[in-house]
Amino acid sequence: MNNRDYCFTLLVGLSMAIIPTYQYSLEDHHKLLLISFDGLRWDYVDRRPDLESFNILREEGVKAEFLEPPFPSQTSPSHTTLATGLYVESHGVVHNVYYDRYSSEVVTGDFYRTLAINEWWDNGDEPIWITASSQGLKSGGYLFPGSNATIGGRTATRSILQTARTSKEESDWQERIDDVISWFVEDNFDFIALYFEQPDSDGHDKGPDDDIIESTTLPLINRTIGYLLSKVQEAGLTDELNIIIASDHGMTTVDIDVSFNDVISLVNYVNVSDIFFMFPYAALGLVEPYPNEREKVYNQLTGAHPRLNTFYKEDLPEYFHYSNNDRITSIVLTADLGYTMYRVFPGFHINKGEHGYDSKLPDMRASFFAIGPSFKKNYIVPGFQSIHVYELMCHLLGLTPAPNNGSLDVLYPILRDELLETTSFTTTNVQSTTSGAQRPVAVVHFLSILTLACWLIKHN
Incomplete structure (x- = not known):
């Protein structure tokens, strides 16, 4: 076999053998905080480019062009997809509200009461806080939809249940952050999912294009993020804590002028x-x-x-x-x-604003930011589906993921290059419906170097 044929055969063999699959280790991981600001539409933040904390997230971390929720783009189904990496038909939280189509029972359209009905959430799926606690890590849910449920006899290490619409007072939001920091520092938690109900509440009440979003709601969220970052620094967690902010859906304006006969x-x-x-x-x-x-x-x-x-x-x-x-x-x-x-x-x-529509419509798109020791800085990632966040969180925590519909390949490029170049790979991702179109940087670099070597052999 001549040099050209040998190099071609070697390249084909390696390109087929070195497929990006992943090895997880519990021994070496950073802590992780997942935050949801309900209804933070993908383009809200761009309306206020002067907001300092959001600029810090952009410059010191990762921002997605948009995050595509599942269908229906409702709060509970979307949060469960974020937490499990499963499409709605797979995780079974198919609606915001508990119902039983076989008995015609509906829980009076009450989102909050449904949060406390365990059977609505216990469908055999595995949210990230269950994955973590089942593999020896300490996990918590703070008002995050579904995090209070017992799943297959397993629970998060600690959870706080939301039973009614919560306060919009800034001091109450800061108290949540103080509690979460305490869980990380004093109780040595590894993972916490934290929920804030804005800007969804104002989006419903006033509509997504009302002045209150830009003048009041976004500044409140901006100050809350700033408070969080300052508390992370005070606690000495800056180099130990990864933070993901991922909202559940967007919001659109309801045509309230539709006549009685046309509704x-x-x-x-x-x-x-x-x-x-x-x-x-x-x-x-x-x-x-x-x-x-x-x-x-x-x-x-x-x-x-x-x-x-x-x-x-x-x-x-x-x-x-x-x-x-x-x-x-x-x-x-x-x-x-x-x-x-x-x-x-x-x-x-x-309502003057609403969601739940086809998730591919731009108004339904959500936001995604990530900042911390594992993430690149000043990096923009193309829009992606929220099914991929679970695999990323498992990777960051060193967990073996449960079966899911996502793929780590989609978000691997947002990780720091040093991590990519030192990570080893073995197969663990299962039941993924997304093809691995993007290869880890280390593999791409290796194949590029090998190609160059073969070219040199051929021409000498």
Whole structure:
């Protein structure tokens, strides 16, 4: 075999053999704080380029162009995807609100009561705080949706449950941060998931384009981040703590000027006696007809309103990943952006801002920042799906991830080059639906050097 053929064969063999897979170690990891600012739309921060703390995140860490939530882009399903790396049909938290389509029971549309209903969250999935506590690390959840649940008999090391809409007072937010820092320093926690309900609350009440977002809400979040960073420094955690800020969804303006006759009111289109279960909730409607009435109800809803989309669940767009779960009704309704649906329209729109729509719509995109010893500085990463955050968190903590739909390849480039060049790889990622299109830098560098060597052999 001549030099050219030898080099070509060697390169092909190595390019097939050196696939980026990953080895996790519990012995050497930094602590990790995951923070969610509910409803922090991907473009909010760009409206206030003068906010110092967000500029620190950009300059000293990583910012994503956007974070794409799962469908439906609701709070509980999206937070569970962040925490598990699973699509909604896989983790089973298919809605903000507990319901049972077989008994027609709904928990009165109450998001907060659902947080305390354990069976809604215990579906065989494995959130990051369970992965951590099961492998010997100390993990906590502070108001983070789902973190108080017992999953397969396992819990986070410590959790605080949200039972009602919490305070917007800055002092209360600072108290949360003080508690979290105490958990890290005094109790030696390895991982904590922390939740803040803004700017979602103001986005619903006032709409995403109201002046309050820029004048009040974003400055509050900016000061909160600044307070966090100062407390991290005071506690001596700057070189020990990685911080990920990842919101759950975006927000869009509701057309509250839609006339009474033009609003989406489902009882106007169907005979409710044909339906066993019907649950409209903002942009999403779940309908379960009696078995012999399925086709009839579907036909009545199809084309009933120009802004209402009707699907048999098996015909939903594949990228929704919202078909293969028994909790999902046989008929699923979606509203066009800016429209909401009601069982019976009460005569006024409850919210001026809403989410829950198709997650690929720009208004539904969320934000992502990362800062800490493991992350690059002043780095912009292209937009990506939130299913990939779980794998990243497991890698940072040295954990073996549970089966999930994400891939570490997507976020590997945001890690510091020194880490990439010293990491060893073995196979652990399973059930990933995302192809590994990006190779770790160390592998790319190695193959580049080998290519150059072969070129030199060929030409000498």
